[in-house]
Amino acid sequence: MAKPRYSRLPARKSSSSTMFLTMLIMFTFLILILLALGILSIPSSNSGNSPKPNDLSSIVHNVVDRSDDDEGRGEHWVEVISWEPRAFIYHNFLSKEECEYLIDLAKPHMVKSTVVDSETGKSKDSRVRTSSGTFLARGRDKIIRNIERRIADFTFIPVEHGEGLQILHYEAGQKYEPHYDYFMDEFNTKNGGQRIATVLMYLSDVEEGGETVFPAAKGNISAVPWWNELSECGKGGLSVKPRMGDALLFWSMKPDASLDPSSLHGGCPVIRGNKWSSTKWMRVNEYKV
Numbered sequence: 182m183a184k185p186r187y188s189r190l191p192a193r194k195s196s197s198s199t200m201f202l203t204m205l206i207m208f209t210f211l212i213l214i215l216l217a218l219g220i221l222s223i224p225s226s227n228s229g230n231s232p233k234p235n236d237l238s239s240i241v242h243n244v245v246d247r248s249d250d251d252e253g254r255g256e257h258w259v260e261v262i263s264w265e266p267r268a269f270i271y272h273n274f275l276s277k278e279e280c281e282y283l284i285d286l287a288k289p290h291m292v293k294s295t296v297v298d299s300e301t302g303k304s305k306d307s308r309v310r311t312s313s314g315t316f317l318a319r320g321r322d323k324i325i326r327n328i329e330r331r332i333a334d335f336t337f338i339p340v341e342h343g344e345g346l347q348i349l350h351y352e353a354g355q356k357y358e359p360h361y362d363y364f365m366d367e368f369n370t371k372n373g374g375q376r377i378a379t380v381l382m383y384l385s386d387v388e389e390g391g392e393t394v395f396p397a398a399k400g401n402i403s404a405v406p407w408w409n410e411l412s413e414c415g416k417g418g419l420s421v422k423p424r425m426g427d428a429l430l431f432w433s434m435k436p437d438a439s440l441d442p443s444s445l446h447g448g449c450p451v452i453r454g455n456k457w458s459s460t461k462w463m464r465v466n467e468y469k470v
């Protein structure tokens with residue numbers, strides 16, 4: 182009884198799939214003919230000789246307006262300052278209150294800064310770094326958690342990949358000689374792997390000097406609008422002037438995870454005023470606290 186139905190159905194199915202196949206073949210032929218006539222062309226990465234990279238050597242100033250979800254932070258916008266190293270300024274990243282909060286929290290605990298000894302992995306006293314500083318544990322309180330969440334959003338790196346916030350204080354004459362943030366030893370990369378990016382937040386304005394300088398940056402370093410305001414040291418590379426609330430993001434690694442020597446950076450000597458800053462180092466992997 183049901184037999185004809187069963188036999189009819191597959192037959193219809195096969196006829197419709199035959200039609201589909203026929204159309205597909207015809208379509209393929211059409212494409213091949215168009216290709217042969219040169220009307221269509223296959224986009225190819227190695228058409229011609231080698232692909233010509235776009236020129237990113239000039240310092241780019243892109244202004245991206247942000248609608249204010251204001252917590253009294255002023256206008257926030259991001260500026261691209263360099264592609265080698267990849268560096269960006271997020272203006273008014275921290276509010277004045279957040280800057281003052283971090284300074285007040287750190288002030289009683291400031292100790293003379295050390296650098297990491299690449300042979301032993303231990304901290305050592307140093308003349309290349311004459312500031313004083315302290316660490317604030319990750320997730321320490323609500324305000325810090327909020328800042329760390331925003332850093333994660335800005336960098337696309339999870340909160341858990343961040344070291345604790347380091348607060349630094351430079352008085353007149355104090356500086357940090359150019360260095361890399363990535364490690365050259367095994368010891369320091371055991372927890373979290375290599376440092377991939379740094380977010381440097383300025384907690385105070387500095388009257389003169391105290392710039393963050395990238396002496397190995399590619400591009401026209403004198404093209405920055407603030408060139409005439411820079412100290413002698415600041416003119417030794419691509420420089421960022423400290424401004425309360427601004428956050429400088431730069432990458433120590435290229436997108437292919439190789440170390441980026443153009444990320445060499447230093448803190449120029451403060452000439453007039455005081456410099457307070459806060460550093461967040463981000464790792465490739467989760468950093469356990």
Ligand SMILES: *[C@@H]1O[C@H](CO)[C@@H](O)[C@H](O)[C@H]1NC(C)=O
Binds near residue numbers: 404
């Ligand atoms: C660098 O920028 C400055 C200021 O915009 C300009 O006067 C100068 O010609 C530029 N130099 C080069 C090599 O492009």
